[in-house]
Amino acid sequence: MKLAIGVFFLPVLLLADQTGTSLGTSAVVARGDKLFAQGCAVGYCHGSAGTAARSPRLRGRTFEKDYLVKVIRDGIPNTAMPAWGDRLTDDDIVALVAYIQSLATATPEGPAPSEIASLAPPVAVKDSDLSPDVRRGRELFYDPQRLQRCSNCHRVQGIGTPVGPDLAKLSRAQLAAEAVNALKYGRPRRVQGIVTKDGDRFPAILIERGPSETRIYDLKAIPPVQRNLPTTEIQSIQQPSGWRHSQAVQSYATDGVYTYNSY
């Protein structure tokens, strides 16, 4: 979730005011240098001072500032370049752009702050904006230390596997009324019992039943498996399956369920 707020340039201007234009420019570049060392020069990324690694060389090359801001903020999809918009503040990005542009000629001076300040990257919501219950609920929902976790079957805010219902579509009231009950006792109607001709019985969600192939989510083990079975291999599909939601989330204690509900 990102909010576009256009007040980001304030810190840069303040910095310039306090230190004078030329010193301010150097300070911005120096800050970018430090940020670059922490996030961009590391490991197999852009190399120390942009000297290249798996990711492209930045030293001795010229980039448009708008392009740099966009790439730093949003990343490049389907490449190793991640989006930094949720980890860096706006003036961090400004400083990085100044530093990377300074690598073009490898001189200590970067572009003037006023020039950089015409850019407007968005500001991300920070963890600290959430209440403790909501934060704990979110941790439980996605908890990577559990083999059984909600995000195995539900995707919320772009994370998780979309096997079960999209919880974001449920209203707050619906969640409050049903979620705890469903988690503890519920036998979702979508889950059916499949028996194959070789005698395997398992709970499953039917995705599509075609004349030659039947696509299902097999819920016998967690995480669920998307399987494409020849339709002729299926002996029967029974409803209901007897599968309970609690089977998939045994690892959560009751208080966890309540906390999850807050999320």
Add this chain to the structure above:
Amino acid sequence: MTRLIHLLLFIGAALVAQDGSTKGNWPQYGGQNSAWRYSALDQVDASNVGQLAAAWVFQTGDNDGGLQSTPLVIDGVMYVSTSHNRVFALDAVTGKRLWSYIYELPKTFTTFYGPWNRGVAISEGRLIMGTLDNYVVALDAKTGRQLWKVNVEDANQCGCNITAAPLIVRGKVIVGVTGGDSAHRGYLNAFDLKTGRHLWRFWTIPGPGEKGHETWHGDSWKFGGGATWMTGSFDASLGLVYWAVGNPAADFYGGNRKGDNLYTDSIVALDVETGKLKWHFQQVPHDVWDWDAAYEIVLVDLPRKVLINVSKGGYTYVLDRTNGEFITAWPVAKNINWIKGVGPKGELLGRNEPVVGKPKLICPSIGGGRSWNHGAWSPKAGLFFTTGIEWCEEVTAQAEIPSEGKTFFGGTFKLVPTPDKKSGGHLGAYEPLTGKVVWKYEYKYPLLASVLATAGNLIFTGDAEGDFFALDARSGKKLWSFNTGSGHRGSSISYAVNGRQYIATPSGWGSAVAGLMQQFWPETEQFPNGSAVFVFALPEQKR
């Protein structure tokens, strides 16, 4: 009586040394489960290899990240995987495409560890591949039709994915994960070959209450790396799966993870049925150099049942694979200064650690005294063949706060010349128990392709400038060479169809370490990417 004979035959077979050689087929990533990368075919030998000629070439059409995989060949069909999880089934005699599979990747996600794929596994007619977005998929090997697909962990959350070939043993798909340079807790998973159902998970970092958890300070275990980013091995007679566990995160800074950091930089032996730990051997306690123990584990009977593993720090470890007992460790690179040596019990002598905020010369570089590209064991020569790299770096450590799934390196580095000003690569023939060098082939750049050994007394590999070549296994003398037009980062194989032996190699420059080379050898920035399989054989009348 018949039963008794059967029993005696069974015991006899169990006593015979493990045969890890391949013949007509190249059925597994490492050749066989013991990862020898040795073909028993000898039609092409030192006397006739000079006549080797191209039989066919297959262009995959996607050269992003080069071509890093090991093709498999089963009953005249070659299976090759490429960057972005594409799989092609080819007629192994003609190169004709039989089917292709293009995995549907999400439109927007970040592949920090990618885009390459290093291989697939095939068993019982099922082809298994790990994906860039951290799924495991199964295809019908006859048609390429998708059979099942399961998500291991959300790639956008964990910052991890799968680039290595799985290992299939006893109906189980055992598959590792990347993420060792991210704030992530590593693991190894087993799935049922037929259904895709999850069977077991081995966490490479023990959780609260588990033995070894005390080797991690505070919450550092949650973000401690320990990736399983290459493919393991299996000893059927012991029922043990061997896997090499990668570096702890952050790579260069250990201040917030005080302790030995088990089981990072370790060889672990797991019960194949349960995934439970049988034994472990940690090569580098509390690693602060990024010295994965990630690479191949070669199972050899000398006759003692040993395993050979080259570590990224530049030492080759030889362990007793029945119990993990340390036997010896010897260097594959000359330029090693992070320790003074390895003691008689495998302990590190004289650690030279990076410091915060100040550059320090460390050899080898982060690219390793060897990269992941695999070595080969020839039972005929009684030698282990592996590449090695001479290069150094200046590391500056820095304290970092982990953020789940985000990169977590703890420092920066810059490649610098070796003290003797002789940076470059080599391929050597080594006696496994002594590390004695029988011969060494030198090259001006790091050699980043795997090694193939054959019963024809030949050693095949490729270099950065595109030469694919054969050396005499006994002398290291170059006998044959063919330029494929792009550098080599994959793994060559040998197979036979209708009595004719073929040598196949992926060609295609790319990868993280190839990118790193630009820092020190700027001209390599211009080396062209590629992605093709080249197949060679002797002309029909010559064989």
